[in-house]
Amino acid sequence: MSVTWGLNWPDQVNNTYWEYEMTLMTKFLGASAALALSAGAALADPAIIFDLGGKFDKSFNEAAFGGAQRWAEETGGSFAEFEITSDAQREQAIRQFAEAGNNPIVMAGFSWATPLETVAKDYPDLKFEIIDMVVDLPNVTSVVFNEHEGSYLVGMMAAMASESGTVGFIGGMDIPLIRKFACGYAQGVMAVNPDATVISNMTGTTPSAWNDPVKGSELTLAQISQGADVVYAAAGGTGVGVLQTAADQGILSIGVDSNQNYLHPGQVLTSMMKRVDNAVYEAFTAGADLAPGFNVMGVANGGVGYALDDNNASLVSAEMQAAVDQAAADISSGALMVHDYMSDETCDALSF
Amino acid sequence: MEKMPKWADVILIPAISILLAAIISGLVLLATGKDPLNALAIMFDGAVGSSRAWGYTLYYATNFIFTGLAVAVAFHARMFNIGGEGQALLGGVGVAVACLYIPWPHWTLALLGAIVLSGIFGAFWAAIPAFLQAKRGSHIVITTIMFNFIAYSLINHLLVNVMKPAGVMEPATASFPEAAHLPNFHDILGLVGIDFAMDAPANIAFFVALLACWFLWALIWRTRIGYQIRQFGESESAARYAGVSPTKIIMISMILSGMFAGMMSINNVMGEAERLVLNSAEGAGFIGIAVALMGRNHPVGIVLAAILFGFLYQGGTQLSIQAQIPKEMVVVIQSLVILFTGALDHMVRSPVERIFLALRRKEA
Numbered sequence: 001m002s003v004t005w006g007l008n009w010p011d012q013v014n015n016t017y018w019e020y021e022m023t024l025m026t027k028f029l030g031a032s033a034a035l036a037l038s039a040g041a042a043l044a045d046p047a048i049i050f051d052l053g054g055k056f057d058k059s060f061n062e063a064a065f066g067g068a069q070r071w072a073e074e075t076g077g078s079f080a081e082f083e084i085t086s087d088a089q090r091e092q093a094i095r096q097f098a099e100a101g102n103n104p105i106v107m108a109g110f111s112w113a114t115p116l117e118t119v120a121k122d123y124p125d126l127k128f129e130i131i132d133m134v135v136d137l138p139n140v141t142s143v144v145f146n147e148h149e150g151s152y153l154v155g156m157m158a159a160m161a162s163e164s165g166t167v168g169f170i171g172g173m174d175i176p177l178i179r180k181f182a183c184g185y186a187q188g189v190m191a192v193n194p195d196a197t198v199i200s201n202m203t204g205t206t207p208s209a210w211n212d213p214v215k216g217s218e219l220t221l222a223q224i225s226q227g228a229d230v231v232y233a234a235a236g237g238t239g240v241g242v243l244q245t246a247a248d249q250g251i252l253s254i255g256v257d258s259n260q261n262y263l264h265p266g267q268v269l270t271s272m273m274k275r276v277d278n279a280v281y282e283a284f285t286a287g288a289d290l291a292p293g294f295n296v297m298g299v300a301n302g303g304v305g306y307a308l309d310d311n312n313a314s315l316v317s318a319e320m321q322a323a324v325d326q327a328a329a330d331i332s333s334g335a336l337m338v339h340d341y342m343s344d345e346t347c348d349a350l351s352f
Numbered sequence: 353m354e355k356m357p358k359w360a361d362v363i364l365i366p367a368i369s370i371l372l373a374a375i376i377s378g379l380v381l382l383a384t385g386k387d388p389l390n391a392l393a394i395m396f397d398g399a400v401g402s403s404r405a406w407g408y409t410l411y412y413a414t415n416f417i418f419t420g421l422a423v424a425v426a427f428h429a430r431m432f433n434i435g436g437e438g439q440a441l442l443g444g445v446g447v448a449v450a451c452l453y454i455p456w457p458h459w460t461l462a463l464l465g466a467i468v469l470s471g472i473f474g475a476f477w478a479a480i481p482a483f484l485q486a487k488r489g490s491h492i493v494i495t496t497i498m499f500n501f502i503a504y505s506l507i508n509h510l511l512v513n514v515m516k517p518a519g520v521m522e523p524a525t526a527s528f529p530e531a532a533h534l535p536n537f538h539d540i541l542g543l544v545g546i547d548f549a550m551d552a553p554a555n556i557a558f559f560v561a562l563l564a565c566w567f568l569w570a571l572i573w574r575t576r577i578g579y580q581i582r583q584f585g586e587s588e589s590a591a592r593y594a595g596v597s598p599t600k601i602i603m604i605s606m607i608l609s610g611m612f613a614g615m616m617s618i619n620n621v622m623g624e625a626e627r628l629v630l631n632s633a634e635g636a637g638f639i640g641i642a643v644a645l646m647g648r649n650h651p652v653g654i655v656l657a658a659i660l661f662g663f664l665y666q667g668g669t670q671l672s673i674q675a676q677i678p679k680e681m682v683v684v685i686q687s688l689v690i691l692f693t694g695a696l697d698h699m700v701r702s703p704v705e706r707i708f709l710a711l712r713r714k715e716a
Contacts, residue, residue, distance in 0.1 A: 054679070082672060083679045086634050088411065088553055088624055089669055095551060096673050110521045111629070133521060174512055175523045175630075205508040206501070207631055342521060 046071075046284045047080040047102035049093050051109030053210050054083050059236040059257040060276060064108040064131065066258065067280030079284065091115040098123040104141075104290045106283050108132065108276060110177065116140065127290040129283045131276055132177070134294060143279045143295045147177070148184030149331050150272045150304030151232075152338045153324050154254050155188020157306065158230040159196050160320045161252055161269055166197040168223035169350075170216060170242050172235035173209045174202040176342060179352055181234040181256075181272075183341040186349035192323070198350055199223050203238045213241025220245040220253075230254065230269060243268060252315065261311040269315050271307040278303075300332035356708035366693055368700050373692040377685040384681065391671055398670025399663045405670075407537055407552020411624065413655075413662030414554065415633075417561040418616035419640025420658055421568050422609045424649040428572055429605035430585040435481060435496025436613040437637025438503030439474040443614025444621040445510065446473030448525050448628040451532040452515075462532040466618050467560065474614015475607045477503060482606030486599040492606070500637070511630060524629040534623045555623035564612060565651035571608070581605050613637060646694045664689055 048068045055065040061083075068079055080102050082093050094115060097105050104127035107116065113133040120128050120137045127139055134142040158167045169185055171178035186198045201219045203209040216238035220231055231246050232254040233239030239256055240263070246253035247264035255261065255271035275297065283290055297303020306324060308316060330336035341347050378388030399409050419436045426433040433439075446469035456462035481495035511523040536555040541548040572578040584591040584601040592598060621632050639661055646660075647653030668682035692700075 080676065085669070085679055085682075086665070087629060087632070088408070088620070091551065092408065092669065093673060111524075113522070114527070114627075173630075174508060176512065176516075176521050205504040342519065345518060 044288060045077070045079055045102050046287065047082075047097040047100075047105045048280060049090075049097070049105070049107045049112075050081070050083045051107075051111065052084060052087075052207060053236060055081070057211060057236045058240055058260075059210075060274075061108060063258045063274070063276040064106070064280045067277030068106075068284060070277065071281050071284040075285075077284075087111070091119055094119045094128075095122075098126055101126075103127055103288045104129055104283055104286070106131070106280055108280070127288060127292070129279070129290060131279055136294075138292055141283065141290055141292050141295065143297060145274050145276075145303050146296065146298035146338075146340070147181050147272075147274060147304060148187075148338050148340050149299040150274060150306065151181045151184030151234075152188035152191070152331070153299070153306045153328060154232060154270055154272045155185040156192050156324055156327060157188075157270055157316070157320055158185070158232060158252075158254060159189040159192035160317075160323065161315065162193075162196070162230045164227045164229045165193060165195060166199065166227040166229065168220070168226075168228035168231040169198060169200040170219050170223070170231060170233045170235055170238070171200070171202045172238055173205060174352065176345070178202070178234055179347065180341040182352075183347035183350055184338055185232055186347070187338055188327075190349050191327075197227070199226055199228055200350055200352070203235050210236035210238060212238045213244070216241030217245040221249070224249055224251060232256070232272070234272075255307070259307040259309065261307055261309055265311040266314060268312060270312055273305050273307050275303055275305075298331070299328050355705045360704065360708065365697070365700050365704060368704070369692040369697070370689060372700070373689040376692075377688050380681070380684060380688075381677075386675060386677060391675055391677070394671050394674050395663075395667035398674070399667035402549065403537075403547070404549030404552045405666060407549050407554040408666040408669075409659065409662040410537070410554040410558055411552070411619070411662070412665040413658040414558045414561045414619045415616050415636040416639055416643045416658035416661045417565065417655055418612050418619065419636050420643030420647060420654040421561075421564055421640075421651070422612035422616075422637075423640045423644035424647070424651075424654060425568055425572070425581075425612060426605050426609035427644060427649050428578075428585050429581045429601050430588075431482075431485070431602060431605055431609070432493050433478065433496055433606065433609045433613075434493055434641070435478060435499045435610075435637070436640045437633050437635065438496070438500035439477045439610040439613035440616045440633035440637045441500075441503045441507050441631075442477040443470035443474040443617035444628050444632045445507065446470035446614060447617045447621045448515065448528075449473075451528040451622060452525060455529075456531045459531060459534055463534060463556070463560075463618065463622075466532075466622050467615060470614045470617045471611040472614075474612070474617075475610040478606045478610025478613070479603065482603050485606075486602040504631075507628075508630065511628065515628065522629075525627045527627045528622065532622065533626060534618070536623070553624040555619065557619035557623045560615070560618060562655070564615065565655060568612075569651045577604060613640070642690055642694055646690075660689070660693070 050061045053061055055061045072079060080097060084090060084093055090112060106129045108131040110133040112130050113135050116128060116130055116135050120140050124139055129141040131143045167189055169182050171182055182200050189196050189198050203212055203215050216235060220242045223231055230252045231242055233242035234256045243253045243255060243263050247267040252269040254269050257274045259273060260271045261268045299305060327336060381388040381391050399405050422436045423433055447466045450466040450469040454465060477499060481492055481499055484490040484495050485492045515525045516523055517526045534555045537548045538550045540556060580596045581601055584596055621628055643654055643657045643661060646657040664686045668686055671677050672679050672682050
């Protein structure tokens with residue numbers, strides 16, 4: 001049946017479509033037969049659902065997609081995916097993938113917690129993973145990242161690379177998650193140079209704030225005019241404009257989430273790596289055996305960190321690297337505590 | 353004499369337009385290597401093929417009915433309200449205030465309270481541009497667009513700094529208490545023995561929207577103020593000569609418009625999300641413009657157009673999930689339908705009219 005329809009379709013499409021025909025058939029066959037059928041056609045294919053903003057945001061969602069793709073290339077497996085375009089689609093998307101038997105189902109973004117709590121209870125045999133938020137259920141894996149620790153490290157590098165003593169931060173939207181980035185960054189800067197100035201700007205208040213390179217470019221120019229000579233962007237696709245303008249104006253920039261050093265070789269100081277890709281890759285690799293629980297990904301276990309490769313090797317001095325690696329070791333051992341904005345919603349190093 | 357019978361105007365022309373849009377969408381899908389017939393089947397089954405599908409389609413349609421009414425009532429006075437989005441967002445704040453800070457004993461009272469507060473908040477957000485238009489001549493299109501952005505910023509501030517529970521990462525209010533949860537179609541239709549899908553978001557707000565449609569019809573075509581609004585819209589100078597106050601009409605039509613837009617939030621904020629999140633209106637305020645244009649600013653037309661848009665939203669979502677078609681392709685299909693039914697109306701209308709005229713000449 002699926003062969004007649006699925007002429008040019010990739011494998012995972014055939015699979016989901018096969019399920020779709022199953023649901024059509026079940027209408028005629030009745031509920032008990034349906035159970036038997038879908039059990040027979042149970043799919044182990046994992047699924048990933050992207051948040052608003054889309055999978056090609058050069059940042060968070062794209063990192064998640066990268067992890068899924070790496071898994072597909074290495075194992076030759078296939079996965080189902082969906083990009084939501086409305087908040088109302090969250091529960092709908094999780095439920096449909098669950099009904100199709102996709103396992104595990106991974107979703108990236110803090111807004112998934114409420115719908116996932118509702119749906120995960122209805123499918124106790126399936127495994128779910130949520131990134132950036134905690135859902136406490138026996139079949140859900142929660143992965144959160146210590147963005148403040150990684151931001152602290154790149155903040156130190158920014159302060160060391162800065163000649164003017166003024167560095168910039170450009171966030172996407174004024175939300176707690178981005179304040180967490182900014183607060184860690186400012187602490188890192190102050191740790192190296194207590195007299196430094198951190199200029200912080202947010203891009204906007206609409207969803208387009210995460211994908212507005214032009215606005216990112218304007219804000220970078222504004223920060224340069226105030227003396228900034230290193231700019232850290234935590235703003236999704238907007239960051240592309242920040243990095244571009246920084247390179248054009250001859251100052252340094254810092255990328256976020258993925259390794260963005262390659263975008264302007266020799267002009268991007270480093271990138272704050274948030275290994276969302278690893279989280280997705282590991283969930284897909286574990287498959288149906290994904291262990292539920294609560295994973296904190298920090299500097300200690302390589303969940304966050306700074307990027308060093310051929311593109312920025314000339315910008316990172318041995319002294320700089322030694323200082324940052326020392327701080328990373330201290331954070332890992334617990335000797336150095338970076339204040340987490342979310343712990344009490346305050347930040348001494350920076351005001352919002 | 354009419355150029356063609358009414359049934360052709362109301363049914364035949366939209367049907368031909370949708371057919372043309374479907375054919376071109378099919379060609380686009382073929383070009384990308386997908387099976388268009390299969391896609392069509394998925395869209396229909398996903399949007400109207402089950403009670404859950406209907407639940408989503410009517411949920412979206414409810415949003416569009418409210419915003420469509422908002423645009424229509426203002427347009428009868430020839431006020432072009434582009435600010436439905438901001439007014440709907442403010443209405444969401446009204447719903448959140450009603451549900452979070454007032455302990456309602458029962459959902460019926462909570463619903464009434466939410467309708468009143470969301471209407472007031474939305475109306476307030478429309479009243480400021482209306483006042484500037486009436487008293488200062490600031491163009492309503494410009495000011496309402498600007499007020500959308502002010503609304504985004506205001507809500508961002510409210511959610512991050514004021515209404516968000518402490519220690520929570522997501523910029524959203526707490527979930528509304530149980531007593532403020534609206535019954536969905538599963539609960540309502542269950543009373544009359546119809547088994548409706550439990551997890552579909554369509555809720556009692558749909559019936560509120562239908563009541564609002566009746567209210568708009570009665571107001572515009574059955575009251576003195578409605579007559580004055582239409583009179584003002586057709587000719588401002590004639591209305592002025594007849595003793596109608598332009599300030600009064602601008603204020604009333606825009607306040608009603610903002611009220612309808614704000615009331616949308618009882619559907620998406622109170623009925624579906626049960627908490628206020630960033631960007632809760634999700635563009636429904638802008639879709640309302642297309643809905644009102646397509647529905648010719650008449651309540652019946654608005655309901656039909658809103659259901660068509662709900663169908664496109666929900667069918668498109670299912671297409672994306674089940675056939676793994678990228679969301680951009682879904683937008684292309686949605687746009688084609690809007691283009692043909694809304695913007696290219698005359699392309700179909702003129703030839704059909706000529707055919708009917710030719711037929712009539714033959715009879716005569």
